[in-house]
Amino acid sequence: MNDDHDDHDDDHDRAQADLPQRRSVTLSRRALLGSTVATVGAAAAGGFAAGGFAAGHLIAPRSPPEAVAAKAAVVPASGVHQAGIDTPQQIYATLVAVDLTVGDAATLRNLLQDLTETIARITRGEDPPPSPLFPPGASVPTDFATGLSPARLTVTVGLGPRVFTLPGVERPAPRRLRELPAFDGDGLDARWCDGDLLFQICADDPQVVSAAMRSIRARIPGYATLRWTQSGFLGVPADGGTPRNMFGHKDGTSNPRLGSAELAETVWALDDEPEWFAGGTYLVFRKIRMKTADWDLTARDEQDAVIGRRRSDGAPLTGKAEFDEPDLTARSGADPVIATDAHIRRVRGIPMLRRSYTYDYGQLIATAGGSPDPTTPETQHEHAPGTPEHTHGGHGAIDVGLLFCAYGNDPDEQFIRAQRRSAEQDRLNRFVTHTGSAIFAVLPGFGDDGYLGDTLLRGRGGG
Numbered sequence: 346m347n348d349d350h351d352d353h354d355d356d357h358d359r360a361q362a363d364l365p366q367r368r369s370v371t372l373s374r375r376a377l378l379g380s381t382v383a384t385v386g387a388a389a390a391g392g393f394a395a396g397g398f399a400a401g402h403l404i405a406p407r408s409p410p411e412a413v414a415a416k417a418a419v420v421p422a423s424g425v426h427q428a429g430i431d432t433p434q435q436i437y438a439t440l441v442a443v444d445l446t447v448g449d450a451a452t453l454r455n456l457l458q459d460l461t462e463t464i465a466r467i468t469r470g471e472d473p474p475p476s477p478l479f480p481p482g483a484s485v486p487t488d489f490a491t492g493l494s495p496a497r498l499t500v501t502v503g504l505g506p507r508v509f510t511l512p513g514v515e516r517p518a519p520r521r522l523r524e525l526p527a528f529d530g531d532g533l534d535a536r537w538c539d540g541d542l543l544f545q546i547c548a549d550d551p552q553v554v555s556a557a558m559r560s561i562r563a564r565i566p567g568y569a570t571l572r573w574t575q576s577g578f579l580g581v582p583a584d585g586g587t588p589r590n591m592f593g594h595k596d597g598t599s600n601p602r603l604g605s606a607e608l609a610e611t612v613w614a615l616d617d618e619p620e621w622f623a624g625g626t627y628l629v630f631r632k633i634r635m636k637t638a639d640w641d642l643t644a645r646d647e648q649d650a651v652i653g654r655r656r657s658d659g660a661p662l663t664g665k666a667e668f669d670e671p672d673l674t675a676r677s678g679a680d681p682v683i684a685t686d687a688h689i690r691r692v693r694g695i696p697m698l699r700r701s702y703t704y705d706y707g708q709l710i711a712t713a714g715g716s717p718d719p720t721t722p723e724t725q726h727e728h729a730p731g732t733p734e735h736t737h738g739g740h741g742a743i744d745v746g747l748l749f750c751a752y753g754n755d756p757d758e759q760f761i762r763a764q765r766r767s768a769e770q771d772r773l774n775r776f777v778t779h780t781g782s783a784i785f786a787v788l789p790g791f792g793d794d795g796y797l798g799d800t801l802l803r804g805r806g807g808g
């Protein structure tokens with residue numbers, strides 16, 4: 346390696362150091378080169394036949410102190426509201442939905458009490474509590490996370506509509522909790538829909554998310570069975586601004602600011618809700634496949650017209666900067682500058698907190714027979730006129746998209762209204778298919794001596 350190369354790597358390393366939250370998962374190019382050299386060297390010395398590769402599969406990234414400090418940050422689990430909603434979005438998430446197998450409120454309360462203790466501990470970076478389910482001598486199921494930092498882990502819990510029909514759940518269901526209606530264009534797969542309990546697990550370290558998922562899963566035998574999981578990440582730009590989705594657009598610009606009165610008015614349960622639900626909210630989940638092959642063959646100007654904002658800087662087509670207000674009345678000759686079917690015009694001003702994550706499952710799910718099925722015409726993309734003849738690489742079957750998560754206190758007036766308007770007319774529809782769907786009442790927060798769901802279940806059967 347020559348000196349120029351090293352300088353370049355140092356710049357690269359400095360740039361990475363400015364991104365503390367991403368640093369620990371980013372191997373520097375030098376580290377990667379080092380790993381290649383180590384593996385090839387060992388192979389040359391010992392030969393592959395002698396039993397495999399060089400010892401050690403993981404290369405330690407050099408973590409600057411500020412990155413270590415950022416990873417050590419703890420988001421308290423207790424409070425008026427659950428953590429993971431009005432919380433700066435972490436970079437990784439797994440959503441887990443389970444079906445309850447318990448038949449009454451008392452057992453549900455036991456499960457929620459156990460989960461509360463587990464969540465409170467793991468979000469502080471501690472091991473989960475012992476469980477009678479673990480055989481003597483077993484290590485706790487998460488000990489592969491030993492030594493990892495909490496990485497701002499949050500676990501946010503919601504209840505699906507069926508839970509409120511369990512015997513012994515005597516307090517009324519949240520007023521606005523109803524199964525979502527069908528929307529035109531839906532391509533839902535039952536395997537990614539619904540569920541009784543939802544866990545939104547978020548952290549700045551994917552292994553912490555994975556460990557938390559294992560900790561939660563380890564508490565549910567005898568109470569519930571896994572229904573679906575979805576995992577995603579955020580594309581945070583180098584300038585730390587609004588994340589970009591798989592179409593390259595900044596996504597989240599018009600969200601209410603964290604900690605603002607606007608967010609509180611949009612998200613937290615309204616006064617006419619049952620008293621026990623104060624501090625709670627609703628979560629609408631949609632798994633949305635994004636047809637990147639079609640998108641990539643679309644000209645940038647048209648992409649911008651589809652959204653109504655510029656992909657380059659996120660500015661509305663009528664403005665100069667990302668946070669300029671879109672002007673829906675502006676015209677260019679006879680035509681509106683922001684088209685009548687542009688995504689932001691169709692959903693403009695409908696309040697909600699979008700806290701979504703990108704997913705990329707490659708072709709794994711497709712080839713495992715899941716959705717999208719690569720043999721269906723739905724996975725084919727159309728070629729623009731003038732495209733030369735070529736053989737196909739199967740990129741129409743790539744399963745990437747958005748784990749769309751919308752928090753709000755009035756699903757009818759928020760998500761459902763927006764989705765109806767979008768399903769009816771939205772230039773984005775050609776590029777997306779909704780394949781999963783669920784709605785949950787997200788429980789209020791809990792006090793230091795309380796537990797998740799205590800306001801719903803307390804006082805019934807001695808709890």
Ligand code: HEM
Pocket residue numbers: 590592594595596597598599600631633634635652654688689692693694695696697746747749760763764767777
């Ligand atoms: C994969 C599917 C989707 C993509 C790629 C997408 C992309 C975008 C982008 C790039 C923006 C502009 C930046 C911003 O303000 O965040 C936006 C805005 C927005 N989107 Fe979506 N979106 C998708 C699905 C949805 C769905 C399903 C809904 C709700 C039904 C929705 C509701 C909104 C709302 C409310 C805004 C803000 C509009 C405003 O007031 O300016 N989006 N979306």
